[in-house]
Amino acid sequence: SQTIHQWPATLVQPVGSPLSLECTVEGTSNPNLYWYRQAAGRGLQLLFYSIGIGQISSEVPQNLSASRPQDRQFILSSKKLLLSDSGFYLCAWSEGLAGGPTSTDTQYFGPGTRLTVL
Amino acid sequence: KQEVTQIPAALSVPEGENLVLNCSFTDSAIYNLQWFRQDPGKGLTSLLLIQSSQREQTSGRLNASLDKSSGRSTLYIAASQPGDSATYLCAVRGAQKLVFGQGTRLTINP
Numbered sequence: 538s539q540t541i542h543q544w545p546a547t548l549v550q551p552v553g554s555p556l557s558l559e560c561t562v563e564g565t566s567n568p569n570l571y572w573y574r575q576a577a578g579r580g581l582q583l584l585f586y587s588i589g590i591g592q593i594s595s596e597v598p599q600n601l602s603a604s605r606p607q608d609r610q611f612i613l614s615s616k617k618l619l620l621s622d623s624g625f626y627l628c629a630w631s632e633g634l635a636g637g638p639t640s641t642d643t644q645y646f647g648p649g650t651r652l653t654v655l
Numbered sequence: 656k657q658e659v660t661q662i663p664a665a666l667s668v669p670e671g672e673n674l675v676l677n678c679s680f681t682d683s684a685i686y687n688l689q690w691f692r693q694d695p696g697k698g699l700t701s702l703l704l705i706q707s708s709q710r711e712q713t714s715g716r717l718n719a720s721l722d723k724s725s726g727r728s729t730l731y732i733a734a735s736q737p738g739d740s741a742t743y744l745c746a747v748r749g750a751q752k753l754v755f756g757q758g759t760r761l762t763i764n765p
Contacts, residue, residue: 571752580659580757581699581744596752627698643689644753646698 539564543628543647550654556601556615558650560628563609567633570611571644572603576624587611588633623654657682657749661756669764670737676730676759678745683723689753690719690730691744699744703730735763 540563550556562568572584583596585603593603600619604612611628628647658681668674678688687706691699703712703719705728711720718731728745742760746753 581746581753581755583752586752625696629699642687642748643701643704644699645701646691648698649696651696 539630539645541628541630541645541647543626543650545650546648547651548653550618550652552620552654553617556613556618556622556652558613558626558628558652560611560613560647561609562611562630565609565630565632567608568630569633569642570605571629571631572611572613573627573629574624575627575649581627585613618654620654623652626650626652657685657747657754659745659747659754659756661743661745661759663759664757665760665762667762667764668735670735672735673731673733674735674761676732676743676745676761678728678730678756680726680728680747680754682747682749683726684749685723686748688719688721688728689746689748690717690728691746693742693744693758695742702743732761737763737765739763 542561570587573581574584575581585595587593587605590605601615627649629644631642631644660679662677685707687704689704690702692702693699703714705712705721716733721728740763742758744755744758746755
C-alpha cells in the first residue's frame with residue numbers, strides 16, 4: 538500500500554533563517570506531488586506541484602521554492618523565512634499521468650508540518 | 656478564477672441527527688469534486704470523489720451529491736456520531752489543481 542511521510546512534524550524558526558521540509562511517498566511510482574499551505578483562518582492554498590523529477594510548477598509568487606530530486610521525494614525550501622510563512626504545510630500525491638474527466642485522481646495527504654516563524 | 660464556498664463555517668448538532676454540509680463553486684467546468692475530512696492538527700483524509708459526469712457517491716453513512724450546472728455539492732451525514740467531529744473540506748478539480756473551500760467545522764455533541 539502507498540504511504541506518504543512528512544518531516545519534521547513541527548518546526549519553530551526565527552525570521553531570516555532557512556527552511557527545508559521533506560516529503561516522501563512509498564508504494565507508487567511517478568506520482569504527481571503537491572505542496573499546500575494552510576494558514577490560520579484561511580483555506581488550503583496550492584504552492585507547488587510536480588508531475589516528474591525536476592519538473593516544478595509554482596502557483597503563487599512567494600518566498601518559497603520546491604525541488605524534486607528523486608521520483609518520490611518532494612522538498613520545500615526557503616533561503617530566508619518571513620513571519621508570513623507560518624502555517625501548516627501539507628504534502629500530497631496522486632496517481633501519475635492522471636488527468637481528464639474520467640480519472641480517479643484522488644489526492645492523498647501527508648500528516649503535515651506545523652511551521653511557526655518568530 | 657474558481658472560487659469555492661462552504662456554508663456554514665461551523666455547525667454543532669446533537670448525536671444521532673442527520674445533517675447536510677454545503678459547498679458551492681463559481682466555475683462549472685470541473686473534472687471532479689472531492690470531500691475531505693481534517694482532524695485538528697492532522698492531514699486530510701479523502702472521503703468521497705464525484706466525477707463531473709456523476710450525480711452522487713455513497714460511502715457508509717456519507718452521501719455526496721453534485722449539481723454541476725448550478726455549482727453545488729452537498730455532503731449528507733446520516734445518524735451522526737461524536738467521532739464525526741472534524742472539519743470537512745470540499746475541493747473542485749480544474750485543469751491541474753484542486754481548489755479548496757475553507758471548510759465547515761462540525762461538532763457532534765454526545
